[in-house]
Amino acid sequence: MEFEEIYKTYWDRIFRLCMGFVNNYDIAQDLAQETFIIVWQKLDTFRNESSLGTWIFRIASNNCLRQIEKQKRYPKSELPVHLTEEKQHSLEPQIQFLYQCIAELPETDRIIISLELEDVKQNEIAKIVGLSETNTRVKIHRIKEKLTQKFKENGQQ
Amino acid sequence: MDNNNIDFKDLWKKQTISQPDIEDLLTRLKQFKKTSLRILWITNIVLFATCVFIVFIWYYYQPQFISTKIGIVLTIVAMVTYLVVYNRLLSTFKNIDEAQTNQQYLQKLIFIKRKQQFLQSRILSLYFVLLGVGISLYMYEYASRMSLFYGVLTYVVLFLWIGFTWFYLRPKEIKKHEIKINNLIEKFEEVNKQLH
Numbered sequence: 001m002e003f004e005e006i007y008k009t010y011w012d013r014i015f016r017l018c019m020g021f022v023n024n025y026d027i028a029q030d031l032a033q034e035t036f037i038i039v040w041q042k043l044d045t046f047r048n049e050s051s052l053g054t055w056i057f058r059i060a061s062n063n064c065l066r067q068i069e070k071q072k073r074y075p076k077s078e079l080p081v082h083l084t085e086e087k088q089h090s091l092e093p094q095i096q097f098l099y100q101c102i103a104e105l106p107e108t109d110r111i112i113i114s115l116e117l118e119d120v121k122q123n124e125i126a127k128i129v130g131l132s133e134t135n136t137r138v139k140i141h142r143i144k145e146k147l148t149q150k151f152k153e154n155g156q157q
Numbered sequence: 158m159d160n161n162n163i164d165f166k167d168l169w170k171k172q173t174i175s176q177p178d179i180e181d182l183l184t185r186l187k188q189f190k191k192t193s194l195r196i197l198w199i200t201n202i203v204l205f206a207t208c209v210f211i212v213f214i215w216y217y218y219q220p221q222f223i224s225t226k227i228g229i230v231l232t233i234v235a236m237v238t239y240l241v242v243y244n245r246l247l248s249t250f251k252n253i254d255e256a257q258t259n260q261q262y263l264q265k266l267i268f269i270k271r272k273q274q275f276l277q278s279r280i281l282s283l284y285f286v287l288l289g290v291g292i293s294l295y296m297y298e299y300a301s302r303m304s305l306f307y308g309v310l311t312y313v314v315l316f317l318w319i320g321f322t323w324f325y326l327r328p329k330e331i332k333k334h335e336i337k338i339n340n341l342i343e344k345f346e347e348v349n350k351q352l353h
Contacts, residue, residue, distance in 0.1 A: 008176070012174050016172055033185055037186050042255065046256075059255045062255050065262065068341070069341055095168050098165060111259060119166070
């Protein structure tokens, strides 16, 4: 697959994953861009051992984890200028609340649930995160329960 | 409790998204490379220039004493060691494989951070020792040509400076690095534990 094609196919999914991790539009844009920079640099090392999706999601989620370190170094990063114009997003409160709840989960749970909501198969999620399939299934179940609980407490239903 | 009441997947996908133009990405890619290269260049150039300066002194003033020559060599060794280790550290970061599982990646990050922590304090101390001894030896020839008073004064000032860097600057620098790295290691370990 050509890089441009990958970029078009995966941007939305990668952006949502990053957004679930940080719940901050600008940082998520940055993280997603960084992910594609890595993909661009490493594309020739991709050897079809895993599916392209698994490979890209691994890079994206690892980059999110790496963000923990960068957070301390650069508090705010720059974005291309004309992106900022589109930032006016009035989302339904429910959507905002979902992303907020996810971003408050422990780091690896954020990744797991984001992938699940992206319709990534559970055995693929296990391969991305590095857990067993059973473990992954249990975790997904628990996270969903936690989210439902939060929605109920908040009267979002 | 019924999960099906809320369609999380549907909500999840309603997030507003704006896909930046691919040109933006490529511009950023170039900037990215530039900044990291610039940092590398600045460090290397500064150290290289210092070494050139010292070699120039060697040729220009033609030192007679062996102590002067040993001093020069030690100083250069100190700088080169620092330079090599610093560059190595940077390259381990660049070569980390981003396509591993999260678990492997976290372990790798922790490993690298630990190594960095070890190297930084050791290398920094070594750097100060070599530099201090090197300069003291180097100055001997020139101080011996001065009157006794100025010769002693030169060494007193020099040792005060070395003492200041060793007892004040070095521990401060090491501590600064350690706090930062320890916090990170702790955080990465905490995240890694979530997977067990």
